[in-house]
Amino acid sequence: MSDLDQLADLQHGVISRAQALAAGLTVDALLWSLRSGRWQRVHAGVYATHTGPLPYEAQVWAAILRAGRGAVASHRTAAHLDGLYDDPGPVIHVTVPADRYVEPRIDGVRVHYAHRLPLTRHPAKNPPRTRLDETVLDLVDVAPHPRDAETWVTAACQRRLTTPERLADSLGRRKKIRWRPMVEAMLADVADGAQSPLELRHLRRVERAHGLPTGCRQRRVAGSRVIWIDVDYPDYHLRVELDGRIGHTGEGRFRDRRRDNRATVDGHATLRYGHADIFASPCTVAAEQARVLRTRGWTGRPRPCAPSCPVRPVIIKDRWGDDAMPLS
Incomplete structure (x- = not known):
């Protein structure tokens, strides 16, 4: 296989214009491949080296190549690739280093920016993506409701993709994240066995x-x-x-x-x-x-959580007329 073939195979059949030229393909040969229908354009400067629909991994690679230097799959896209979420959704999410700006808008792709991307990027996975723990916290950070944040954390632990300890370690390295107090408390509860x-x-x-x-x-x-x-x-x-x-x-x-x-x-x-x-x-x-x-033998005292709560301690009298243990 040529260098270009090997690169296309690694990237699920997708290459960028810059990669094709660097591998020795001429501009005329590239244009001929497109005009003849052997290749197809996916994004500006990004091509699939085959015809027909693109598999999901190829679509992700195309978005990463279009976003450019340092880009990785992230958020819901990375969650789907790692088995955290079954539905990839209609949009592919990529994150690029914060010192770059991607323009113009890429169809079907949402671009995020991160200062710590070199630290949160997984070192080996293909397509490139954020580490699983960082993906979970990225999703927590953009969750519109606390229950959505809970779902991401509990799903990751329930599917045994990570542990509360690893998530807590990653959380500690983040300066800013939405729902931090709730997530810290939740991780302790998940460690105690709550899985949803x-x-x-x-x-x-x-x-x-x-x-x-x-x-x-x-x-x-x-x-x-x-x-x-x-x-x-x-x-x-x-x-x-x-x-x-x-x-x-x-x-x-x-x-x-x-x-x-x-x-x-x-x-x-x-x-x-x-x-x-x-x-x-x-x-x-x-x-x-x-x-x-x-x-069944519990002698504790249930307590109401609010004035309207139906849990009511009812004092009963023992045979001497003294107060005994309350019933709910």
């Missing part, structure tokens, strides 16, 4: 806000078949399952049912909640959960 925005919400707005006992999150239980419990209270034989959309449809529904049935046979109670319960009515969930915990 739904689980984070249960931990914070149900469990902690109402003084309930701390559950064991993502507990692995081995038997004839390994099962995972979202939130387990082993001292009280109570399990809480939080049903997001993934893993709880089709075969997942039957797997959940078998797991719950086995738990009941073994003397465990199971409470099951979805997004509508945890996000819309966390206080109602807490009141229900507190009642079940008390019937």
